[in-house]
Amino acid sequence: MTLRTDLAIIADAVPEGRRVLDVGCGDGTLLSALRRNRNVDARGLELDAAKVTAAIAAGESVVQGDANHDLDAYPDDAFDFAILSQTLQTTERPDLVIEQLLRIAPRAFVSFPNFAHWRVRWSLMRNGRMPVTRLIPVAWYETPNIHHLTISDFRHLMVERNIRVENAWFLSGGRLISDSAANWRAEHAIYQIARS
Amino acid sequence: MATLLHHIQHDHIHISAPLALDSGQNLPELTIAYQSYGTLNADKSNAILICHALTGDQYVASNHPATGKEGWWVRMVGPGKPIDTDKYFVICSNVLGSCLGTTGPASINPATGQPYAMSFPVITIADMVRAQAKLIDHLGIDQLHAVVGGSMGGMQTLVWTVNYPQRLRSAIVIASAARHSAQNIAFHEVGRQAIMADPHWQDGNFYASGLNPTKGLAVARMAAHITYLSEEGLTEKFGRRLQARDIKSFGFDADFQIESYLRYQGLAFTDRFDANAYLYITRAMDYYDLAEPYEGRLALAFSKAKDVRFTLVSFDTDWLYPTSESRRIVQALQGAGASASFVELSSPFGHDSFLLDCPPLDRLIAGALNNRG
Structure with a gap:
């Protein structure tokens, strides 16, 4: 099975044999890849019962739960890496969720759609309406994305909260691009962050 | 009728050594009635113990000898079923204190030649598990592939993970709880x-x-x-x-x-x-509180069970052992660093959902039992 590009990048960046929590793990595709290919002790948290069922049926360790409320149960440093993929913008308090990720694990991968991509900016400027694009495909009234953010927003939050950025990857059209003018050019960003 | 019930013969083992109970009393001897399905493999690594509920019995996938009705979990256990007897050796024993062949209050007290009746010692869920462990010893099995149970069977399964963590690889706990509530x-x-x-x-x-x-x-x-x-x-x-x-x-x-x-x-x-x-x-269930010997800290109860893979399932319409109870267990397992899976399934049948048609449960159980490749 081929992984979504952002998941493949994260899967490649996790060292062998570590303990990983994937928050919002869906049907466990990344967990399965990490466990099979990199001998990772991979566990997941997912809200949707059907996806949790699929993941458990596939042999993964997944707990039904919510990034907003259910990260409390994990002790400090329970994992080496926490992963939050395409979920940050759906949480009630993204800053507190990041705080929790870096409590549970010293390092985290966080990926999100970039609301400052030129296509989004253009769509908003031209139409004066909330953009609907490939990565933001749902209309404003039914989107789960309640906290849209840009790459610049994320960078600022990292500085403000004294969180170290260890690595970053930017995607456009499903391909890696350079980090120059990423806030204009990237549809999607993946950050590897760590406690300072 | 009870008298008729007591004349049925059940497959069983007899242990003449006394069984020490939580109450401090001893049972002078022990009969354990059980059924098994499938074949134990050469290295004895494919055994699954199913723990039955309050009024359940060992006839999990065979006709009940008193009622003639089909086994209580035939939809789950059998060749090609989620608990596949072509792959696994499935054991189910009548619990201690029950009345389908295992020693209980209707059994004859060897000291008097009369039924124990209310002179039978009060037993606990842990005592039931102690008796099951004797059966597993007798069958020569060091480590069970899994222990599976719903309701009171889930309580026994949880006790297995706390009291005998090295003797099972995975635990599947369905519609159960870590303690009996006031209700x-x-x-x-x-x-x-x-x-x-x-x-x-x-x-x-x-x-x-x-x-x-x-x-x-x-x-x-x-x-x-x-x-x-x-x-x-x-x-x-x-x-x-x-x-x-x-x-x-x-x-x-x-x-x-x-x-x-x-x-x-x-x-x-x-x-x-x-x-x-x-x-x-029912008394044994009321006395059940997994955290009680651990100063009320459930995570501490699971501290030796880190190598056991837990799968817990609750049902949204079950108000007897509601989702909040399963969540409490999951949080304790997360706190203890154990590998836990949990999902709340939707079913209209209340607590009995685990016995009835619920296709996602079948998939979950089959997946959780599978050796991870």
Whole structure:
């Protein structure tokens, strides 16, 4: 099975044999890849019962739960890496969720759609309406994305909260691009962050 | 009837050494009745122990010898089923204190030659598990591939993980809890008082009298049965519909279908269950609190179970052992660093959902049992 590009990048960046929590793990595709290919002790948290069922049926360790409320149960440093993929913008308090990720694990991968991509900016400027694009495909009234953010927003939050950025990857059209003018050019960003 | 029940022969083992119980008392000898399905492999690594619920029995996938009805989990256990007897050696034993062949209050006390009745020592869920471990020893199995149980069977499964963590690789706990709540105890007490209020009960010494406390036991079952169903399910199945009549009788017959149904369930139960066994097993459940020996800290109870893979399932309409109880266990497992899976499934059938048609449960159990490739 081929992984979504952002998941493949994260899967490649996790060292062998570590303990990983994937928050919002869906049907466990990344967990399965990490466990099979990199001998990772991979566990997941997912809200949707059907996806949790699929993941458990596939042999993964997944707990039904919510990034907003259910990260409390994990002790400090329970994992080496926490992963939050395409979920940050759906949480009630993204800053507190990041705080929790870096409590549970010293390092985290966080990926999100970039609301400052030129296509989004253009769509908003031209139409004066909330953009609907490939990565933001749902209309404003039914989107789960309640906290849209840009790459610049994320960078600022990292500085403000004294969180170290260890690595970053930017995607456009499903391909890696350079980090120059990423806030204009990237549809999607993946950050590897760590406690300072 | 109980007397008839006690003349059925069950496959069993007999252990003549005493069994030390949580109460401090000893059982002088122990008979464990059990059924098995499938074949134990050469390295004895494919054994699954299924723990049955309060009024369940070892006939998980074979016809019940008293009622002739098919096994209580045939839809889950068998060749090609989620618990696949072509792959696994499946064991289910009648719990200690019950009445389908394992030592219980209706068994003969070797010291007196008479049934124990109420002189039977009060037992706990951990005592039931202790007896199961004796059976597993007898079968020469060091480590079970999995222990699986719903309801009280889930409680036994959890006790296995706490008291014998090295003897199982995975635990599947369905519609269960880590302790009995005040509400759980309250419903059980109603049942016990109904049995004890039946004059045929005779302080438990009814075996030789030819009289059985069937009315008390039936009422106990009726009260308990309500707790196994959801309000939604009851409304859908019965509503306010009348039973075989067009108008209310202005009397106390079973006017409503739900009354008729409960009366039937209560009476049918007395054909296959011993009233004293019901007292003892409900007591064991009420005494159950997994965290109690660990200063009330559930995570501490699981501290030795980190190598066990846990799978927990609850049902959204189960108000007897609600999702919040399963979540409590999951949080403790997360706190203990154990590998836990948990999902709340949607089903209209209340607590009984685990026994009924629920395809996602089948997929979950099959997946959780699979060796991880």
